Amino acid sequence: MINYNLTYHRxxxxxxxxxxxxxxxxxxxxDVLSFKNRLLDHGVKQIIEVNHAYQSxxxxxxxxxxxxxxxxxxxxxxxxxxxxxxxxxQQLWKIPVCYHADFGLDLAEISEGKQLPIPELIQRHCxxxxxxxxxxxxxxxxxxxxxxxALHMPRKKRxxxxxxxxxxxxxxxxxxxxxxxxxAGWQLIGNCPLQLFDATQNPPCFAKAGDxxxxxxxxxxxxQAISKAVEQGTYHLKSEVFYD
Amino acid sequence: xxxxxxxxxxxxxQDLGRKGVQQFGVPHSGAMDAYSAKxxxxxxxxxxxxxxLEFTMLGPTLKxxxxxxxxxxxxxxxxxxxxxxxxxxxxxxxKSGDVLHxxxxxxxxxxxxxxxxxxxxxxxxxxxxxxxxxxxxxxLQKGDRLPINQNVQEKASNRALIKLPPEHFxxxxxxxxxxxxxxxxxxxxxxxLMSQSYSVSKDSNRMAYQLNETLENELQSCxxxxxxxxxxxxxxxxxxxxxxxxxxxxxxxxxxLQLSEQAIDRLSQKKIGDQFRLKWMGK
Numbered sequence: 147m148i149n150y151n152l153t154y155h156r157x158x159x160x161x162x163x164x165x166x167x168x169x170x171x172x173x174x175x176x177d178v179l180s181f182k183n184r185l186l187d188h189g190v191k192q193i194i195e196v197n198h199a200y201q202s203x204x205x206x207x208x209x210x211x212x213x214x215x216x217x218x219x220x221x222x223x224x225x226x227x228x229x230x231x232x233x234x235x236q237q238l239w240k241i242p243v244c245y246h247a248d249f250g251l252d253l254a255e256i257s258e259g260k261q262l263p264i265p266e267l268i269q270r271h272c273x274x275x276x277x278x279x280x281x282x283x284x285x286x287x288x289x290x291x292x293x294x295x296a297l298h299m300p301r302k303k304r305x306x307x308x309x310x311x312x313x314x315x316x317x318x319x320x321x322x323x324x325x326x327x328x329x330a331g332w333q334l335i336g337n338c339p340l341q342l343f344d345a346t347q348n349p350p351c352f353a354k355a356g357d358x359x360x361x362x363x364x365x366x367x368x369x370q371a372i373s374k375a376v377e378q379g380t381y382h383l384k385s386e387v388f389y390d
Numbered sequence: 391x392x393x394x395x396x397x398x399x400x401x402x403x404q405d406l407g408r409k410g411v412q413q414f415g416v417p418h419s420g421a422m423d424a425y426s427a428k429x430x431x432x433x434x435x436x437x438x439x440x441x442x443l444e445f446t447m448l449g450p451t452l453k454x455x456x457x458x459x460x461x462x463x464x465x466x467x468x469x470x471x472x473x474x475x476x477x478x479x480x481x482x483x484x485k486s487g488d489v490l491h492x493x494x495x496x497x498x499x500x501x502x503x504x505x506x507x508x509x510x511x512x513x514x515x516x517x518x519x520x521x522x523x524x525x526x527x528x529x530l531q532k533g534d535r536l537p538i539n540q541n542v543q544e545k546a547s548n549r550a551l552i553k554l555p556p557e558h559f560x561x562x563x564x565x566x567x568x569x570x571x572x573x574x575x576x577x578x579x580x581x582x583l584m585s586q587s588y589s590v591s592k593d594s595n596r597m598a599y600q601l602n603e604t605l606e607n608e609l610q611s612c613x614x615x616x617x618x619x620x621x622x623x624x625x626x627x628x629x630x631x632x633x634x635x636x637x638x639x640x641x642x643x644x645x646x647l648q649l650s651e652q653a654i655d656r657l658s659q660k661k662i663g664d665q666f667r668l669k670w671m672g673k
Contacts, residue, residue, distance in 0.1 A: 204616040281415040282640030326523045345524045
């Protein structure tokens with residue numbers, strides 16, 4: 147296990163931000179999650195919440211931090227004692243995506259710009275196995291890593307004021323699924339009929355950081371059928387155990 | 391039960407927000423001025439995190455459907471019960487059939503109506519705070535009937551009137567911590583950031599306050615990282631954006647400062663055009 151050179155920054159009265167070197171990689175993600183799990187499993191006194199992003203961890207305390215040095219020392223000690231996250235068993239979620247032109251509003255443009263036929267774009271989008279880095283931006287929005295380089299696309303010059311719930315899109319080197327209707331600057335390639343965020347459930351998201359995601363193509367009819375089943379609560383999401 | 395007869399400018403139910411669900415991208419939410427909301431609950435002997443009604447700039451008109459006790463806190467808003475002026479920061483008897491009229495906020499931007507036992511609207515992910523796509527509605531609507539937690543002693547206490555310190559509303563200084571990217575600013579930028587005077591722009595709401603003044607900026611955006619209410623972001627165009635209670639959980643703009651918790655409460659009381667300066671926490 148690599149020991150990264152971490153920085154500790156007092157973020158507010160009750161929060162400390164831990165940062166890894168500025169890189170997006172699975173190795174860093176695993177180390178972030180190992181540290182996070184250590185803090186959550188070994189109930190460090192006063193810590194009430196630990197959140198993470200690509201290469202950062204935000205530790206929130208119950209009360210104002212009186213002694214920053216001792217709080218940081220306690221965190222460093224926990225970092226030394228972290229255990230590598232189990233890398234053998236991971237959840238692989240199989241996500242249905244309809245790439246029909248009704249949803250994939252930007253597919254034709256991408257195809258032309260990239261000189262790649264639409265079926266190949268779809269095939270490449272479905273071939274990749276994405277890693278869930280964290281959830282942010284909107285409730286239930288998964289930050290996915292692992293998009294095929296051939297599919298990297300700059301964001302739209304003019305963002306759309308509103309896109310449909312479930313929109314599947316590409317923005318730069320990232321791909322994602324919009325859990326709810328929202329304004330969006332990403333390129334639209336399809337739509338996913340699943341409920342990515344359900345506030346009535348706890349946890350409200352089926353996927354978690356470190357999980358894997360793979361898309362598979364469905365037609366319009368199947369999209370409608372799955373939407374209906376999801377609405378009625380009868381749809382069972384497919385997942386497999388994934389070995390690294 | 392309390393019925394909304396007439397809406398104010400922006401009325402919503404808020405408590406102290408959602409905890410432990412930011413890892414799912416769920417905003418914190420909660421009362422913008424948590425201090426005033428807590429004071430209202432304190433006066434009624436409620437739990438500190440009991441749900442209150444938050445109004446912005448102009449308050450709503452409400453009708454009581456069952457005898458209870460209420461307290462108004464936050465900005466002065468000229469409240470009247472059945473056309474008779476009543477005091478704020480004091481437990482008031484609110485009888486079935488009474489009509490409470492709340493006027494415009496005078497010395498601040500936000501007011502709070504607490505009720506004995508607290509409002510008992512839907513709880514989603516551990517909080518009653520309204521937010522789009524989390525609760526059924528993101529704000530209150532005319533005709534809404536708000537249930538109340540019963541089983542509380544419903545009598546107006548004779549407790550002395552509590553006064554909120556005037557500086558909570560009229561201070562022109564907000565305390566801040568250096569943000570994670572503060573050290574990436576040049577010496578001149580850092581000095582300008584901390585010495586210039588700021589004013590609240592019209593693009594300010596529960597998600598963020600934008601400032602009219604800018605800061606010349608050459609910093610690149612960073613890898614998406616974590617933010618909190620009170621985080622001050624510097625955008626590529628030099629705009630300063632102060633994230634507030636309903637902000638997203640992550641962001642990629644450099645985080646140059648972080649407001650203290652008291653400063654978030656006090657900024658929540660600032661109106662469009664109100665001016666303030668920044669000073670370091672503990673100095």
